[in-house]
Structures are given as C-alpha cells and as structure tokens.
Amino acid sequence: MKQQLLDTVSINYDPRVELIGAASYFHAQGWMLGTAGNLSAKMPDGSFWITGSGKSKGKLSQEDFVRVYPDGSIQAPLEESVKPSAETSIHSSIYELFADAQACYHVHSVDANLVSNFIKGDEIPLPPLEMIKGLGIWEENPNCVMPLFDNHLKVPQIASDIKTRFLAQKPQIPALLIRNHGVTVWANSLETARNYIEITEFVFRYMVAARKAGI
Ligand SMILES: CSCCC(=O)C(=O)COP(=O)(O)O
Numbered sequence: 456m457k458q459q460l461l462d463t464v465s466i467n468y469d470p471r472v473e474l475i476g477a478a479s480y481f482h483a484q485g486w487m488l489g490t491a492g493n494l495s496a497k498m499p500d501g502s503f504w505i506t507g508s509g510k511s512k513g514k515l516s517q518e519d520f521v522r523v524y525p526d527g528s529i530q531a532p533l534e535e536s537v538k539p540s541a542e543t544s545i546h547s548s549i550y551e552l553f554a555d556a557q558a559c560y561h562v563h564s565v566d567a568n569l570v571s572n573f574i575k576g577d578e579i580p581l582p583p584l585e586m587i588k589g590l591g592i593w594e595e596n597p598n599c600v601m602p603l604f605d606n607h608l609k610v611p612q613i614a615s616d617i618k619t620r621f622l623a624q625k626p627q628i629p630a631l632l633i634r635n636h637g638v639t640v641w642a643n644s645l646e647t648a649r650n651y652i653e654i655t656e657f658v659f660r661y662m663v664a665a666r667k668a669g670i
C-alpha cells in the first residue's frame with residue numbers, strides 16, 4: 456500500500472510549477488532577463504524537464520518546457536515547435552557527473568559577468584564569507600574556489616570542457632561560472648538549487664562591491 460502510494464506520487468510528480476516560480480523570482484531579481492538562463496529538474500525515470508529555448512523566462516507556462524530523456528530523445532507536451540534550451544548539453548553533463556543532482560539552474564547576472572573577468576585562469580578564489588557555508592563548505596575562513604570556464608558559441612564545447620575537468624577533479628562547490636555568461640548550480644532539490652543561485656549571486660555582488668571599495 457505504502458509502495459503503491461509512493462509509486463503514484465512519483466508518477467504524478469511534475470516540477471514545472473516550481474520551476475516557473477523560480478524563473479519568475481530570478482527574473483524579478485534581474486538574473487533571468489529576456490530569454491536569459493535555463494532551469495531543469497530531474498524526474499524519477501532519469502529524464503528531466505527543461506525550459507524551452509528562447510522563451511521569456513519572466514512569463515513561462517507549463518507548455519514552455521521540454522522533457523529530455525537519457526537517450527537524448529525529447530518530448531514537448533503541446534507544441535512541436537518548443538525546442539529544449541540551447542544549453543541542454545550542460546544540464547545533461549551535470550546530471551551525468553553528479554548522480555544526486557535533482558535540479559540544475561543557470562542564470563545571467565551583471566555581477567557574475569563582471570566577476571568572471573577578475574581572473575584570467577580557470578578558477579576564481581571566493582572570499583571567506585559566512586555565506587560560503589550555504590554552499591556546503593563548513594570551515595572557518597574557507598579557502599574556496601569556483602570553477603571558471605570559457606564561453607563558446609558551440610555550447611556542447613562548454614559541456615565537454617565541464618565533463619573533462621570535473622571527471623578529473625570534482626569541484627569543491629556545486630557551482631561553476633562561464634566567463635562573460637553566467638553561473639550554473641546543481642543540487643539535490645529544487646529549493647536547494649534556488650538557494651545556491653541566491654548565495655552565489657550574493658557572493659558575486661559582494662566581490663564587485665569589495666573591488667569598488669578597494670578591499
Ligand atoms: C539572451 S540568452 C542567450 C542564450 C543563453 O545563454 C541562455 O541562457 C538562454 O538560452 P535558452 O536556449 O535556454 O533560452
């Protein structure tokens with residue numbers, strides 16, 4: 456009986472309403488303006504729902520999502536013309552790399568773009584703020600870095616760079632930054648992914664303000 460109930464819940468699970476809420480909130484913060492960014496959430500069968508490409512992220516509806524299956528096949532609920540996000544390969548790579556990931560969120564902010572130019576290398580040292588605990592690093596004065604990747608017109612190249620680097624060494628934190636583009640986070644729940652976006656954006660805002668203040 457209990458198992459039946461669990462099966463029913465899992466069959467009826469649909470993360471799209473929560474994804475719409477998150478996108479609308481990120482849009483209001485100025486992190487998903489226009490068509491920028493993409494959000495996805497994994498389903499019990501290993502497929503994931505992801506925002507359709509080119510959709511206005513401040514006014515999504517359930518028909519603006521596409522379901523992507525592990526074999527690469529896709530299903531758009533109503534409109535055949537809805538295509539999965541152009542950055543789907545990044546989400547697929549994240550789900551392949553991190554078995555526990557249930558959600559992957561990507562947004563564009565002014566601060567993230569500024570911070571991505573603070574350093575020429577492939578990782579950004581993060582300031583030892585209390586907020587870093589929110590990314591799972593429970594250390595005093597944490598010596599934490601965020602992986603930084605070059606942006607490419609061909610998104611599968613970014614996805615391949617992420618896979619190559621993270622297969623060699625897993626990142627300290629569940630977040631990465633693409634230069635002149637934006638941050639991507641992943642988490643074991645949609646709520647946690649939303650928190651990670653808020654925390655990383657707080658850290659970027661702090662870093663921009665600190666540089667301006669000469670700290
Ligand atoms: C103005 S957004 C440019 C493409 C991008 O970086 C993005 O995050 C949105 O692409 P999508 O295909 O997911 O709409």
Ligand SMILES: [Zn+2]
Pocket residue numbers: 491492493542561562563636637
């Ligand atoms: Zn993007």
